Amino acid sequence: MAPLSRRELLAGSAALGGAAALARTTVPHGHPWGSEASAASGEGGNHGAAHAGSSGHADFRDARTVDHARNGFDPHEIVRDFDWGTTRRGTNGRVIREWELVAVDKEIEVAPGVTFAAWAYNGRIPGPTLRCREGQRLRITFVNGSAHPHTIHFHGLHTAAMDGVPGIGAGEIAPGGRTVYEFDALPAGLHLYHCHVRPLAEHIGKGLYGAFIIDPKDGRPDADEMVMVMNGFDTNFDRANEFYAANTIPFAYMNTPIQVKRDELVRVYLVNILEYDLINSFHLHGNLFNYYPTGTGEKPSELTDTVMLCQGQRGILEWRFPYEGKYMFHAHQSEFTELGWQGFFEVPA
Secondary structure (H helix, E strand, O other), X not given: OOOOOHHHHHHOOOOOOHHHHHHHHHOOOOOXXXXXXXXXXXXXXXXXXXXXOOOOOOOOHHHOOOOHHHHOOOHHHHOOOOEOOEEEEOOOOOEEEEEEEEEEEEEEEEXXXXXXXXEEEOOEOOOOOEEEEOOOEEEEEEEEOOOOOEOOEEOOOOOHHHOOOOOOOOOOEOOOOEEEEEEEOOOOEEEEEEOOOOOHHHHHHOOXXXXXXXXXXXXXXXXXXXXXXXXXXXXOOOOOOOEEEEOOOOOHHHHOOEEOOOOOOEEEEEEEOOOOOOXXXXXXXXXXXXXXXXXXXOOOOEEEOEEEEOOOOEXXXXXOOOOOXXXXXXXXXXXXXXXXXXXXXXXXX
């Protein structure tokens, strides 16, 4: 099968053969440059007729999606899934919160009929969203069930020995090995974790990352909370992504929008871990949100409808929907949107 670049996927201009057939059945359609795609694919004027039933939004052909059960995770569940681990009291009465994270080699379906040889924490991408309270003692047991050496590097405050980088502390964890990362939950905010073994782009790009939330001691106001980890996948190993998403599966929230309530506070923990692109973004339609960079401050930095994030940047977004309806959200890089990074919030009457 000939390799496909993302621009060939966008334009539908791949050479004839198995790869082209795959692209025709899985990639977004209804592009603003549809006439170019028609000419390149040899369909001519029939291209528009073939998609007469299209909603006008980029999506997989015929509203197809991936097999979430086969993948072992579902972005519709991940979006509101927070893993609090287990707790016990230490000898001094202090709360110790514990998790076990296992790195595995796993094939996942990132688009209908398109599989990807991934590396994943606990069999899902992104890994579990770890959540705790400021000041608690955290203990994460890492087991390497992969055929490759890996680590876990946590953003936040900790000693050098707990940094999860080669040559310091436990260093790289060999296949079959294990280690324990232990530190205090500081500071309150939105953080992330990821593998820190070279080549970093490969270890991150193949799926070894997740969100890490430390709640303030006094908590935050009640809200409908969700997590979105912005990512992408280089399926032909040319160091350019062919698919983009929030929580891994392109277009997941298009045909199955995220349900929210009118006038209820919405809080999104937004993390950018996209590899092979310098910047990513989040844009909300029909509304504006308060933005808290890294979630470490009590006052928002701005009221806006778009934020731009480099890899590793993250922030908390808060807003309310005053009106019913469906409201799109997506990257404000149009190419990313056409290749999967968009969805809808739906506010019922």
